[in-house]
Amino acid sequence: MILARTLGVAGATAAAALVWVLGLLLDADVETVRKSGETVDLPLLYVVVVALLSGIGGWAALALLERFAGARALPLWYSLATAVLLVALVHTALETQLSGGQRLWLGGLCVAVAVVLVTTLPRRA
Incomplete structure (x- = not known):
């Protein structure tokens, strides 16, 4: 189970990196807006780190729900992920x-x- 979830988090991170690369290849403005209102380029490292942290957070939430919510863990986790x-x-x-x-x-x-996270994290190895 740990290997499957690790691969799920890695897959989500790779998917984010792929979307970032596709944005560059398609000549999209790979930018975001800071709180000050200026637009800045969004570096690949930032995209990878945020995707990785999102995956780890999703995994942690699922593990906690499995521990404390029992049979209701998956429906609750799907609801949380959707929200x-x-x-x-x-x-x-x-x-x-x-x-x-x-x-x-x-x-x-x-x-x-x-x-990627919703299709890979809930699976049992």
């Missing part, structure tokens, strides 16, 4: 200083990580 994805997508959609392409690209990053 986190929706918050990320709404935040991206409401960011007024990003172009439509940038919003689509950042949303794609969120969805790529979520899809």
Whole structure:
């Protein structure tokens, strides 16, 4: 189980990196907005670290739910994962200083990580 979940987190991180690379290849503006309002390039290292931390956080949440919620762990975890994805997508959609392409690209990053985590973390080895 540990190996399968480790591979799931690694897969989610790789998916985020792949979306970042595809954004560069498709000449998308690989940028985000700081709190000060300026747009800055989003480095690959940042994307990888955030995806990795998201995967570890999802794994930790699932492990805690399995420990304390018993049979209700998976439905609760799926609900939590969906809520986190929706918050990320709404935040991206409401960011007024990003172009439509940038919003689509950042949303794609969120969805790529979520899809890999939701399909791999709950599996039992």
